[in-house]
Structure formats: structure tokens, C-alpha cells
Amino acid sequence: QQPVQSPQAVILREGEDAVINCSSSKALYSVHWYRQKHGEAPIFLMILLKGGEQKGHDKISASFNEKKQQSSLYLTASQLSYSGTYFCGTVSGANNLFFGTGTRLTVIP
Amino acid sequence: NAGVTQTPKFQVLKTGQSMTLQCAQDMNHNSMYWYRQDPGMGLRLIYYSASEGTTDKGEVPNGYNVSRLNKREFSLRLESAAPSQTSVYFCASSAPGTANAHFGDGTRLSIL
Numbered sequence: 001q002q003p004v005q006s007p008q009a010v011i012l013r014e015g016e017d018a019v020i021n022c023s024s025s026k027a028l029y030s031v032h033w034y035r036q037k038h039g040e041a042p043i044f045l046m047i048l049l050k051g052g053e054q055k056g057h058d059k060i061s062a063s064f065n066e067k068k069q070q071s072s073l074y075l076t077a078s079q080l081s082y083s084g085t086y087f088c089g090t091v092s093g094a095n096n097l098f099f100g101t102g103t104r105l106t107v108i109p
Numbered sequence: 110n111a112g113v114t115q116t117p118k119f120q121v122l123k124t125g126q127s128m129t130l131q132c133a134q135d136m137n138h139n140s141m142y143w144y145r146q147d148p149g150m151g152l153r154l155i156y157y158s159a160s161e162g163t164t165d166k167g168e169v170p171n172g173y174n175v176s177r178l179n180k181r182e183f184s185l186r187l188e189s190a191a192p193s194q195t196s197v198y199f200c201a202s203s204a205p206g207t208a209n210a211h212f213g214d215g216t217r218l219s220i221l
Contacts, residue, residue: 002153002168032209041199042152044209087151089210096159096167097142097203097210101151 003090005100012078012107020073020103022088031064031071032089032097035082042087045073078107111135115200115213122190122220130185130216132200140203141183142167142210143175145196152199158183190220 003024010018022031030049034042046056048064048071056062059076075082085102092098116131134141139160144152144167154167156175164175172194174186183202187194197217201210 002151005151034210041212041214044211047209096154096157096165097140097201098154098168099144099152 002098003088003100005086005088005103007103008101009104010106012075012105014080014107014109015077018075018078018105020075020086020088020105021070022072022090022100023068023070024090024092026069026090026092028064028066028069028071028090028092030091031062032091033062033071033073034087034089034099035084036087036102037084045086075105078105080107080109083107113200113202113211113213115198115216117216118214119217120219122187122218124191124220126190126220127186127188128190129187130198130200130218131182132184132213133182134200134202134211135181136202136204136211137180138202138204138211139180141177142201142203143173143183143185144199144201145169145194146199146215147196155185155198192220194218195220 032047033045036042062073064071085104088100113134142157143155158164158177161180197215200213203210
């Protein structure tokens with residue numbers, strides 16, 4: 001039931017863009033995105049509730065393709081503060097929330 | 110603004126000892142979760158509780174038990190700790206199904 005994330009790790013220079021993908025083998029009710037800094041708890045970024053929905057704030061946005069059971073997180077013009085591990089979380093029934101294995105993003109000057 | 114509170118923050122146990130990790134939330138959330146996170150790994154669901162009085166197994170429930178004491182509290186018990194259970198444990202809560210999960214600060218557990 002754990003969603004699959006790709007890539008596992010990515011290194012960017014400041015100002016570059018990145019896409020992180022999340023896919024599930026089950027039909028999804030919602031997709032959540034979180035960022036975790038080393039040694040800290042995950043912090044909620046955004047939630048997508050229905051197919052085709054796109055959300056974003058600042059230069060981080062996400063899309064949700066309900067039919068394909070996929071979501072993508074877009075980071076544009078990356079900043080040093082974007083470094084961390086990004087997790088997608090999926091809800092597919094019974095209100096349980098499963099997380100992917102994470103994508104480690106490193107932004108360098 | 111407490112959110113989700115976990116205790117203790119750190120614990121060292123010997124193999125075979127037992128202990129209970131405590132979690133409480135003050136957001137009136139129905140759903141609560143326990144995850145473990147091993148170094149460099151993702152979050153794996155141990156148990157979850159969709160509402161008071163109900164609990165269900167997640168991906169890695171073996172060696173653990175849980176109790177949803179009331180709507181606020183969800184505890185995780187290790188009956189006979191093993192070194193493989195060395196991990197960081199996170200408790201989280203959410204409104205049913207659709208809202209974001211709020212995480213506690215984690216409990217760093219080492220089993221020797």
C-alpha cells in the first residue's frame with residue numbers, strides 16, 4: 001500500500017527546477033506532500049483532494065492525476081531552504097495514511 | 110498550541126524490556142497514527158486508529174501493540190524490545206481522510 005516515489009535523491013543548484021513523482025497501485029482519495037528537515041518531524045506542504053487538482057504556494061506546486069493514481073511535486077527556482085526529504089502520503093480508504101519512501105533533495109549554492 | 114505531544118523524546122532500553130510511548134493531541138482529530146522511521150528511510154505505518162475505540166494494523170505491526178485510550182490519546186507499546194526496533198517513532202493525527210496530518214516531534218528509541 002506504500003506509494004512509490006521517484007527519484008530517490010536529487011541534487012540541484014540554486015535556481016534550478018525539480019519534479020518529484022508519486023504513484024500508487026490503489027485508487028486514491030487524496031494525496032499529501034510533506035517536507036522533513038534532518039532531525040525534525042515532517043511538515044505539511046499541501047493536500048490534493050480530487051483528480052486534476054493543482055495547488056501551490058510560493059514556487060512549490062503539485063498536481064494530482066486521479067486516473068493514473070499519480071501525483072507530482074514541482075519545485076521551481078529552487079532555494080537553499082528547499083533542501084530536505086520530501087514525502088508523498090496517500091489516502092486510499094479507511095482513512096489510513098501511507099507514505100512513500102521519500103526523495104532527498106539537496107540544493108547547493 | 111500544543112498540537113501533537115509525544116513522550117518521552119529519547120529512550121534507551123535493553124533487549125527484552127518493555128515500554129509505552131505516549132501520544133496526545135488537542136485538535137479533536139479522529140484519526141491517529143504511529144510511524145517508525147529508520148535512518149535514511151521513509152515513514153512506515155505501524156498502527157492507526159480511525160476513531161476512538163478502533164485500531165488497525167499498518168505495514169509493520171509485529172512486536173507492537175496500541176491503545177486508543179480516548180479521542181486525545183494513542184499509545185504504542187513494545188512488550189519485549191528488540192534491537193531491530195531501534196528507530197525514531199512519530200505519532201500523527203488528522204481529521205478523517207482528507208486533512209493534513211500533524212506530527213509530533215518524535216521519540217528516539219535505542220535498544221541495546
